[in-house]
Every structure is written in C-alpha cells, then in structure tokens.
Amino acid sequence: MKRISVLFLAILTTVLMVGCGFGKMVTKYPEVSVTLDNPDLENKGGNVAYTIKGTFPPKYMKKKATVTLSPTMKVDGVNLTPPITTIKLKGEKAKGDGTVISWKNGGSFTQSGSFKFDPSYEDAEIVVPAIAQIKKKSTTLSPEKSLGEGIANTSSRVGLQPSSTYDATSGNFIHSPHNFSTEYVGKTATIYFDLNSSNMNWNNKNNKAQAAKDSIKAFVDFLYNDNIIDRVVISGWASPEGEETNNQGLSERRFEQGKKWFEDQFNKYLKDYAKKNKIKMKDLQKPEFQYVNNAKGEDWAGFEAAIEKSNMASKNQILNVVRSQSNNDMREQKIREMTDIYPEIADVILPPLRRAEMQLICKKHETYTDAELVSKVKANPKDFSVNERLYAASVADNDKDKEAIYKAIINDSKTEGDWRAYNDLGVLKLDAYYNGGNENDLEDAINYFNKAKAISPDNGIVLNNLAVAEFLQGNHADARANFEASQKAAVSPVNQDYALGMYSILDGNYTQAAQLMGSKTCDYNTALLQLLNKDYNAAKATLDCVQNVDAKTAYLKAVLAARMKDEGEVYRNLATAIQLDPAYKKTAKRDAEFKKYKRTEAFKNLVK
Secondary structure (H helix, E strand, O other): HHHHHHHHHHHHHHHHHHHHHHHHHOHHHHHEEEEEEOOOOEEEEEEEEEEEOOOOOOOOOOOEEEEEEEOOOEEOEOOOOOOOOEEEEEEOOOOOOOOOOOOOOOOEEEEEEEEHHHHHHHEEOOOOEEEEEEEOOOEEEEEEEEEEEEEEEEHHHHHOOOEEEEEEEOOOOOOOOOOOOEEEEEEEEEEOOOOOOOOOOOOOOOOOOHHHHHHHHHHHHHHHHOEEEEEEEEEEEEOOOOOOOOOHHHHHHHHHHHOOOOHHHHHHHHHHHHHHHHHHHHHHOOOOEEEEEEEEEOOHHHHHHHHHOOOOOOHHHHHHHHHHHOOOOHHHHHHHHHHHHHHHHHHHHHHHOEEEEEEEEEEHHHHHHHHHHHHHHHHHHHOHHHHHHHHHHHHHOOHHHHHHHHHHHOOOOOOOHHHHHHHHHHHHHHHHHHHHHOOOHHHHHHHHHHHHHHHOOHHHHHHHHHHHHHHHHHHHHHHHHHHHHHHHOOEOOOOHHHHHHHHHHOOHHHHHHHHOOOOOOOOOOHHHHHOOOEEEEEEHHHOOOOOOHHHHHHHHHHHHHOOOOHHHHHHHHHHHHHOOOHHHHHHHHHHHHOOOOOHHHHHHHHOO
C-alpha cells in the first residue's frame, strides 16, 4: 500500500510539472547527456582543469525555457560550494545569457575551465544539479547527473629520500666541512760532500760545522721519538760550476749516499726499539714508508740565493753575468772564470751546494688509529683543535660518540661559536628521524639548524639542511624559501636544482621540473614526474630500480599499477606501502587513483 502511494505521488508530481508548462522536459531528462571529457581529473599546480560536454535530444528544450547546470562536489552526501562555473542553457526564445538549444534539432554544449583544488575533493562525487525554468516557474530535473568520482592528488606526492652521504643533485643533508687535513711534522739533516765526490767525509769543513752537527742530532732524536714515518725525501745536489751531465750523475750518487746513511740510522733505531720492548729483530714488524728521490743535479737557485745573501761587493754584477748567459754550459763556464776573480765563490758559495738533504716527514697524530683518536678526543677534547675534533666525529663508528664530540664543542667556551658542531648535531638528529620516525628528533634537528643559522646566517649548507628538515616536517613553503636561499648563499652555496625541481612539480610546471631535475635514474621524484607526464613505461623502469623501497615509493608503484590497469600489482604494492606505514590505509581510501578498485574485496581488506 505504501509503495503504491509513493508511486502515485511521483506520478502526480510529474503530471503537475507537465501541467505547469515543462512538458516532457521533466520526463525526458534522463535522455540528456552531461559528461566529463576526461573523467580522471587531477590536481596540477593547485588547479583542476576540466571540460564538460552535454547533448540535448530533439524536441526537448522548450523555446522559452532555460536550464541551469551547477556542477559541484558531493562529499558524504553533502553538496559543497560549487567550484565549477554554472552552465546556462536556453531555448530559442528565452531571454538572458546561455547557449541556445534548438527545440526541433536539439543541441550540445562544451564548457572548459579550471577550479582551485581542495583536499576534500579527492574522494568527492562530481554531480550536476539541474534546474529548469519557464518565466517565474522552476523545477529540479532528476535524476541528478553524476560526472565521476574523485580528483587525483598524485602531483602533491613529491618526496625526499635524504642521506647523510651528500649528493648535490638529490636534496640530501650535508655535514659541515671539518677542514682537517693531515698535518705533517719533520726534521731535515744535511750531509756535505767534497768537490766532484759522492763519498762520505765527516772531516769536510761543512760537516764539522756546529749547525750541521746540530741538524744531524735533531734528526736522529726525532727518529727516536717514535714518530711514524710517512716518507723520506732525499735530495741530492751538485754545485753548478761543473759539467751539467756529470753534475746530474753526481747528485744521484749523493742521493744514494744519503739514503744509505738514513737506512743505517733507521736500523740502529729499530734495534734500540726492539731491545727496549724485548722483541726479537726477526719478529719486529718494520713500518712501510716511501723514499722520494730528488736527485736534482745543479743547484742554480741555491747558488743565486747564496750570492744574494753574501756580502760580496760585486754580487749584482756576478748575478747579471750568470743570468745573461743563453744556456747552462755558458753559465757554468762563467762561474769557473769568476772563481779566479772572486775566491769567495769557490771557498764560501759553492761548497755548501754539494750536499744531500734527508727530510723525515711524519703525520701528526699518526701514532694512533682513528678509533684511538675518537677515544682521546672524547677523553680530553681541549687537547685538540676544533678541526681535529670534527674530524674525529666524522670517523666515529657510532652516533653516541659523534654526539658526545659535537656537544663537547658547543659546551666549550672557546669553540661554542663554531656553526659546524650545531649543523652536524642537526644532521645526526635528522638522520635519526628519517630512519626512526621520531618527531622529537626532527624538532631537535630544526632547533640545531636554527642555532647554526644564527651563527652563520647566509650559509648554504645550513640553509639546505634546514630546508630538508622543514620539508620532512611538511612546511613546504618555508623549505622552498630556504632551498632558494641556499642556492644564492654567500657561504658554501649549494646547487638546489633538484629540490627546486620538486617545487616545479607542485607548481604544475612539469617541463621546468624535468629541466631542473635532469635525467636521474632510480629516483622517486623522477618516476613521479614521468607518471604525471603519462610516460608510464619509463616511470615503471625508474621505480623498479629504486633501492631500499620505502612506503611512499611502494605507494607510488601502486598508483602507477592502477593507471596501467595492473590490478594484481595495485594490491601487492599497496600492501607493501601499508605494511611499511599503516597511515597509507587512510590515504588509499580517499585516493581517486584507486576508484576502479575501491569496491573490490581485496581493496577493502587492505584498507580496513
């Protein structure tokens, strides 16, 4: 009985509408077609472009009637404020604006435009309420047309996959330069030779001089201080008055004599070391180091320097004569001639040039390993320079030791003003957040980066790291400003093309994004851009080679599978994303990319 009453009421309403002059416009409305040219709308740069097309059958639109279509979004059964421009249609004799639809032949319309995207539109139904009007009478046409379900928001899914191993093209965070370079210490001993001789003669006048004896003693003492040798540079020299080819051979033989003397001293040191440490010589592990042969032949530079330092009245004239000769043979001849005129050249200037120099070069702090350095820096930080301390932190094998070293720097009144310790503490916390997801680590990272920025405000490294942290926190506007500032920074500017390419994606400028980001492979954002450009095979190849797939990468693979109509891959990748990050259940429920699968049991089971 109730069903008959409802049916009767519907018939009565229709009769009344027809009687009010609308005729078959009400009953034939289902024959009117209203569709989206592309039912898969998507957010691009914060806007959604659309094209709506409609067709009216012949003998539908009364000549004095109008029809107003108001496309809108319906979320949970509630119509939101219409974002799409109202479409006005009219009969041939109707007044006002609108596309004219012929009574006899029917007609069609096309309307294109765009509207601002709102996240609530992701899972909204796009509906078209319609009102017909003749003069002052109006009626709602039904059933309400449905254009489709949801608006894809995949273009907003840019993401960073930062690593503390910095790559300037991928938006990573950067450690400060510790500026520590190996510091060398050493001693030099000099042995002098007689004219045209490479034989060792300790009675040589220059060898008997106190300065030479002191250099030999200091050299040997340095060797016995257990310094770890990096290399021994031995330079053999000849005075330039002899024949050039002979002098080259002479300098090489003097090198060999110098090497033999050093090896004798080193073997004595090893025997002494073995005796003191009660080690048999056959069991003693001899250190490895490099001999550098600097057999340089004639010492012209030494000759000129000695003349310039001398008290000889004619030294400028002597130098001019030597320097004006066109080749070494002529220069050698002039020196020989001048030794007769100026005995001081033969007696004082030339003899010290006949020598071998043994330079013992050792690395500072090479008496202990990196692990020992970390331990010593932690125990007595003030015994080391800030560069050494930062270096120690960089080679520490655990975050606890790194943090202890950095905090000792910022708690030391002499080093608390060094931005690098704050920056590196921030990197440590940012790394911990990215690997563990603890929001407190992210807050700490931003706090440390801001302190580093206060000390060094126009520093590209600090601004980059702050931008990465803000991006991970979801502050995309602040992150963008700091990425841009980092690229223009006065101190250590950082190439931010990749990061700014991400923002070009968000702006909807995919061409510019591709130019900025380059042709990176196995990269999340590159795959996202390829997907948005509908180059699905390229996107699949890029995603398939991404190492260490995280939740957002697995989710993007699910979106790509949906676009490629690979249902099995949709479920498999979506399951991976949800397993890695359960928050993707809620995301997937609303995502228009999965509208064709939302009613399947497999999808429902994944997101429940």
